[in-house]
Amino acid sequence: MAAKFNFDDDGVVVVVGSGAGGGTVANELAQKGINVVVLEAGNRWEIADFENDEWANFLRISWIDPRTTSGNWRVAKDFGGLPAWIVKAVGGSTIHWAGASLRIQPHEFQGRTNYGNVAGANLLDWPVTRAELDPYYDLAEKKMGTTGTNGIPRLPGNNNYKVLAAGAAKMGYQKFHTGNMSINSQPRDGRGSCQQIGFCFQGCKSGAKWSTLYTEIPKGEATGHMEVRPNAMVLRVLHDAKGKVSGVEYADKSGKIQMQKARAVCVAGNSIESPRLLLNSASNLFRDGLANSSGQVGRNYMRHLTASVYAVFDREVHMYRGTTMAGIVADESRHDTKRGFVGGYEMETLSLGLPFIAAFLEPGAWGRDVTFGLDRYANMAGMWIVGEDMPQASNRVTLNAKVKDANGQPVANVHYDDHPNDLAMRNHAFQQGSALYESVGAVKTYRTPPYPSTHNLGTNRMSANARDGVVNKFGQTHDIKNLFVSDGSQFTTGAAENPTLTIVALAIRQAEYIAKQMAAKEI
Amino acid sequence: MKDETRIDDAPGVNRREFIKRTGAVAGASVVSGGALLAASSDGWAQGLVAFDAATGKALLQMCRDLYPHDRVPDALYQKVVDLFDAAALKDPAMAQMMSDGVGELNAASRRIAKKDYAATPRETDRVAALQTIEGSAFFGKVRGDMIAGLYNNPDVWEVLGYEGASAHLGGYINRGFNDIDWV
Numbered sequence: 001m002a003a004k005f006n007f008d009d010d011g012v013v014v015v016v017g018s019g020a021g022g023g024t025v026a027n028e029l030a031q032k033g034i035n036v037v038v039l040e041a042g043n044r045w046e047i048a049d050f051e052n053d054e055w056a057n058f059l060r061i062s063w064i065d066p067r068t069t070s071g072n073w074r075v076a077k078d079f080g081g082l083p084a085w086i087v088k089a090v091g092g093s094t095i096h097w098a099g100a101s102l103r104i105q106p107h108e109f110q111g112r113t114n115y116g117n118v119a120g121a122n123l124l125d126w127p128v129t130r131a132e133l134d135p136y137y138d139l140a141e142k143k144m145g146t147t148g149t150n151g152i153p154r155l156p157g158n159n160n161y162k163v164l165a166a167g168a169a170k171m172g173y174q175k176f177h178t179g180n181m182s183i184n185s186q187p188r189d190g191r192g193s194c195q196q197i198g199f200c201f202q203g204c205k206s207g208a209k210w211s212t213l214y215t216e217i218p219k220g221e222a223t224g225h226m227e228v229r230p231n232a233m234v235l236r237v238l239h240d241a242k243g244k245v246s247g248v249e250y251a252d253k254s255g256k257i258q259m260q261k262a263r264a265v266c267v268a269g270n271s272i273e274s275p276r277l278l279l280n281s282a283s284n285l286f287r288d289g290l291a292n293s294s295g296q297v298g299r300n301y302m303r304h305l306t307a308s309v310y311a312v313f314d315r316e317v318h319m320y321r322g323t324t325m326a327g328i329v330a331d332e333s334r335h336d337t338k339r340g341f342v343g344g345y346e347m348e349t350l351s352l353g354l355p356f357i358a359a360f361l362e363p364g365a366w367g368r369d370v371t372f373g374l375d376r377y378a379n380m381a382g383m384w385i386v387g388e389d390m391p392q393a394s395n396r397v398t399l400n401a402k403v404k405d406a407n408g409q410p411v412a413n414v415h416y417d418d419h420p421n422d423l424a425m426r427n428h429a430f431q432q433g434s435a436l437y438e439s440v441g442a443v444k445t446y447r448t449p450p451y452p453s454t455h456n457l458g459t460n461r462m463s464a465n466a467r468d469g470v471v472n473k474f475g476q477t478h479d480i481k482n483l484f485v486s487d488g489s490q491f492t493t494g495a496a497e498n499p500t501l502t503i504v505a506l507a508i509r510q511a512e513y514i515a516k517q518m519a520a521k522e523i
Numbered sequence: 524m525k526d527e528t529r530i531d532d533a534p535g536v537n538r539r540e541f542i543k544r545t546g547a548v549a550g551a552s553v554v555s556g557g558a559l560l561a562a563s564s565d566g567w568a569q570g571l572v573a574f575d576a577a578t579g580k581a582l583l584q585m586c587r588d589l590y591p592h593d594r595v596p597d598a599l600y601q602k603v604v605d606l607f608d609a610a611a612l613k614d615p616a617m618a619q620m621m622s623d624g625v626g627e628l629n630a631a632s633r634r635i636a637k638k639d640y641a642a643t644p645r646e647t648d649r650v651a652a653l654q655t656i657e658g659s660a661f662f663g664k665v666r667g668d669m670i671a672g673l674y675n676n677p678d679v680w681e682v683l684g685y686e687g688a689s690a691h692l693g694g695y696i697n698r699g700f701n702d703i704d705w706v
Contacts, residue, residue, distance in 0.1 A: 051688075052687065052688030052689060052690050052691075053687075053688065054675075055671060055675055156700075156701060157701060158695075158700045158701050159699075159700065159701055159702065159703045161701075162701065162703055162706050163703075163706055165706075166706035194694075194696075195690075195693060195694030195695075195696045196694045196695040196696040196700040197689050197690050197694035197695065198689055198694070198695060199688075199689070199690070205690035206690070206694070315703070315705045316684075316703060317703060318684075318686070318699065318700075318702075318703075320685065320686070321686070321689075321695035321698070321699060321700040322694075322695050322696075322700035322701070353685060353687065354674050354679070354680050354683060354685040354687075355671070355674045355675045358590075358670050358673070358674035359670050359671075359674075364666075366589040366590060366653075366666055367588075367589070367591070367650060368591055370590070371590050371591050371592055374590070374592070374674075374683060375592055375593075375594070375683065376684075377683045377684050377685055378683070378684025378685070379684075440706055
């Protein structure tokens, strides 16, 4: 059963966050007999609390605490107070995620080498290769029950996928299928199979989709080595006189400040909150924030170029029936500069219910151009474009001292300017996506600009050399050996793939490393 | 009834054919145009609390022109204005913004079509009037709040073909998740 640890127990590992990174690293440590305290800023909801209702569930589980934005990205204009569409709850954004579980391609791990010196980009090779990570990808896929791996059949395609696949075939694409999804296509691991409910973004009502909320976290608790404290918003990571991390300070549900001692701390608050926490932890010893001797904390913020194409047909589609991300076309994910940009993008079906598509189809637009599509909602198909955006030093999370949260802490400002490579890729993707749907008879296509970011990456990036990034190849900060980063902010570059599988693979590997370091009394 | 002043929204698509094929929702009346509206909405507008009837009718027409769905009956747009009315009752500044905004919209409409906005028969003229106030806080408030007010209503879903929640029905696995045969 779940453990309970004392505030002054300095033998525990504190994990900040309980999503793909935090939930996984915490369970992996607990399985090895290491005591873990998980501090989660959000509430602990369960499957029964999820609603098949877009706005109601959004308001319940999303991170809607104040944030600010700047830069020329469209999100700053359309959704200025909401740069990211992520979750504040036990389970983190694994409640919201669609389930796509793709390995980053080998060439993408060496972005600087393969893409060259792209002007304005702060490209760097990952300090880890695909070959090194493959055994951990194997473990992650097995843990998550990813379809198309380990002999697990792929999911059946829904109507939205049928349209995508027919268009892909007409376009001459070769690599399309119903995806590698961490959604059970058959009962597995104590969870049932997908009932094609839809509403994957609102929390899976059947539990067929992997989420740390009902996999890693209860498994970790069952070891007796893990305690989860919800409604615990970590304000600062504390350190001793020698510069070793010694614990964290957090606000509990009532707003009371608590202090939890720790032997090591893993920060996994997603790529906006994680750098914010390190920056807000500045001290006399670390005046620019923890682990920031490189000045890279908060920099190189990436969010995938994201865009969507929605198409209207003169026949019914009902895209909302069944899994939200029901299939993928991977042909454009290659690196081929003949298209006018480096890197590539994936096309993945996506559907939104009527409440959300009205808000997102053409943000700010009104009149018959937009209602032409909404009027024909039943006849729409849609895809999301996930492409590699360039890391830029000036795209960054900083503290906005003018705006404070409920605990009086400066909020995060998220600054993002599109790189010319991002714009070229997005234009290409819009053209290809529109052509795909037109090839099967679309009467109108919409080029939907980016939603608030769901893939937030890179703000504590991995680097071989301490001057280039924040953490080493195990997510251990270059500056403080008992401080780790366990989420997507470690990503050196964004690659074209949905990031969750890689976050989980890195977390499994990191837990192994932490256990060894602890056994060797290195930390 | 066909409204000849409607902006043609459907290049290449036959509206009547479309409605027939998608089985557009029995009972949803095809309504649009200022003149028709005036006759049907008097009673409703008299029942508003924070707004006078003229302001209410102008806001109703504005909602129809911002997100025009000819198949969606007035009653469902009226619900959005009812939400504004309830909010305005608690928030005098918002009530003032609405009333001033409608005043500006009427002024613009009189310049363009020599009539108050809600009495302007041609949709193109009403849209032109709306375009003159597009950058105003009033316009932004009405447009933004309308998105949730109109499209979060299951009665509107029914007209536009969204079936909504499915978990309580066992999902769509046996209810047509892969039933199309035209591709």
